[in-house]
Amino acid sequence: MNCIHFLLPFVVTGIAAAAPAPRETAICVYGGTSGAVVAAVQAKKSGKDVILLSPDKHLGGLTSGGLGWTDLGDERILGGLSLSFYQKVYDHYSQEAAWDLQARAKYGNAGQGTKAMNDIRRTMSVFEPKVAEAVFNAWIEENHVPVIHARLDRSASGLVKEGGRITSIRTEDGQTIRAKVFIDATYEGDLMALAGVSYTVGREPNSRYQETLNGIQTARATGNQLPKGIDPYVKPGDAASGLLPGVREGAGGADGSGDKRVQAYCYRMCLTNHAPNRVMVKKPEGYNEADYELVFRAIEAGQTKGFFKLDPLPNHKTDSNNSGGISTDLLTTADDAYPDGDYATRERIAKQHENWQRGLVWTLQNHPRVSEAIRKAYAAWGLPRDEFVDTGHWPHALYVREARRMTSDFVMTQATVTHSEGLERSVGMGAYGMDSHNMQRHVGGDGFVRNEGDVQVKVPRPYRIDYGAIVPKKTECPNLLVTFCVSASHIAFGSIRMEPVFMALSQSAATAASLAIDGNTAVQDVPYGKLKEQLLKDGQKLTLE
Incomplete structure (x- = not known):
């Protein structure tokens, strides 16, 4: 295989001078993320017409936006298109031409708890942003997926429902897309929210799902912590001078109590010393x-x-x-x-x-x-100089670690992530630890500045993710699947949110959407036996057993 050519996706543009005629498709995927690309490609592979509506100029989300040091946990969970992605990256770096600024032998082979290049499975989990984006663009090009780059109109008129089903959505520039099934593959869950699907933001109290790692965490927040003894006031020792920027008086409640805070965002900076x-x-x-x-x-x-x-x-x-x-x-x-x-x-x-x-x-x-x-x-x-050339060499994607999370009939919790027996409708697997970044800075009990919210707890083994986590309540929307803002508690989501898992769940969602169309049924009623059979046929990893 030759090195990846940096292709542009097959793009459909829309000019808002006059409202264009509605576009009809079987499946509409909303998002410009890694999961959105995978869902759209899988829809095509399932023989369905699809439109990828991307609010982003660049495809791939965090995977092409600087997160090149993949949070994987256990490479055995890779299957289907998620496995294919990392194999395509491997193929690229197997060519000497890919190493244009560094000798391959000088690079080493370190990855996130594993080797970067796995010569047995022919995967590579560490890569440059532009290489990841090229893989996604090539997938879109090869599968002839039409892409519309436009944002969802998030006003009440941006979505139409009939009999509880979404019939059409509209973009800010006036384009209308009609589809039989919709997939929300955004980090924010905008389509899910506009459709009236129940969701939550923030941390549940531990008591909600009988957890121990949810809610406010001061005693446990020992990782990514500040040195001891930092005075919180603008003028050290003078409370009247006010608190330093970003520092709160207290944590906002007792450990384990809930709040509406999300773990901190950042950009995954791509830097060089060359x-x-x-x-x-x-x-x-x-x-x-x-x-x-x-x-x-x-x-x-x-x-x-x-x-x-x-x-x-x-x-x-x-x-x-x-x-x-x-x-x-x-x-x-x-x-x-x-x-x-x-x-x-x-x-x-x-x-x-x-x-x-x-x-x-x-x-x-x-x-x-x-x-x-x-x-x-x-x-x-x-x-x-050769990365993010149209955004001042700065990553195009903010690392939105957590935003909305759907609340459905089934909720992934700390218990299901750590003891997944009994989950009979697996549509993908996770393996990374429950990882929550800090939420806030506050004045600790000792009078000094402390960070709050950091939780990093390993899962005992790879776990299954239930189909119920990616479908809303049937009464709220029978033709929508959600693949990032899944139905999970805050702490369980801290593990599920990793990009390889996102890709796997998105592929499964597209397969389920196709089966729902074929059976003229709600996505909630897709027979799991048929779904499982097709997922396994497509190489998805549903269990390690």
Whole structure:
């Protein structure tokens, strides 16, 4: 196989000068994510007409947006198109031409708890963003999937229902799409919400589902924690001077109690220290030194490293994620407004994250209050010139770790993730630990600044995900499937949310949609025996037994 050619997807454009005629299709997939692409491709492979309605210019979501250090947990859960994706990445990097900036032998083979390249299964779970996007674009091109790049009109008139079923949706620029079955494969769950499907935002109390890891977590939040002894006030020791930016007076309740907060977002920065391909990060417009006071105080309290990860990608690049108490996660609780926020609100929050992270890099490299040793340690890192070329080399996708979560007749919980016996309708598997990033900063009982919300607990073994988690209540919508904002508690979702799982659930959803159309039935009534038979025929991994 030759190296991946960086193709553009087959695109249908719409001009709003006059309302175009409605487009008819069997299945409409909403989203520009990895899961959305997989769902659309699987719909085509099932012999159904499909339209991929993408609110994003670039396809692939986080997988092509900087998350190249895959959160996998156990590679045995890969099957179907999710396995195919990582095999296509392997094929690309098996060609010498793919290593244009680094000798393959110099790269090494480290991945997220496993080897990056698995020569037995011919998979590669670590990759450059542009390579992932090229795989998704090629899939769309090869399968002749029509793509409309437009956002959903989230007003009441943006969706029409008849007899409880969605009959059509409309975009902001006036395009109408009619379909028999719809799939919401967005990180936010906008189509699900507009359809009137029940959902929740935030953390349930532990008592809701008899869990131990949900709700507010102060005692357990020992990972990604700040150094001890950081004063919370603008003028140290002077409460009258006010709290530092982003610091709250208290955690908002007792441990285990619920709230409406979501785990912090960030951008998965792709960085490089290879000078010929490097663009240095400039001080962002509007830079405010006070926003980085906690950085300075953390350094004064002893933090010397871990301001962001430098997980290696091919060709001298990184996937740079949050890695410490003060890092790329912007803990101002602004993200709490994101899930239900309008487009303008989300764009404002995304820009706030970008400015924070650009400012963090610049601060660590240049600010006089940062020690010379730290400045030297980070001095070589900048943005790759050959990545994200139309967005100033900055990732195109904010890492929305958690937004809305559907509440259906079946809910994945801590118990089902850790003890999955009894789940008889598997449509995919998960294996990564229950991973919740911090939610907020507050004044701890000792009077110093503490982070709250971090939970990282391994699951004992790969687990099955029930079909009920991706379909709403039948009374709410009988022709919609939801593949990221699934029906799960906050802590269970912390494991399920990983990109390979998202792709697997999206493929299963498209297969179920096809069967629902063939049987003229609600998605909730698709016979699981038929669904399982087809999923296994397509190579999906439903159990390790």
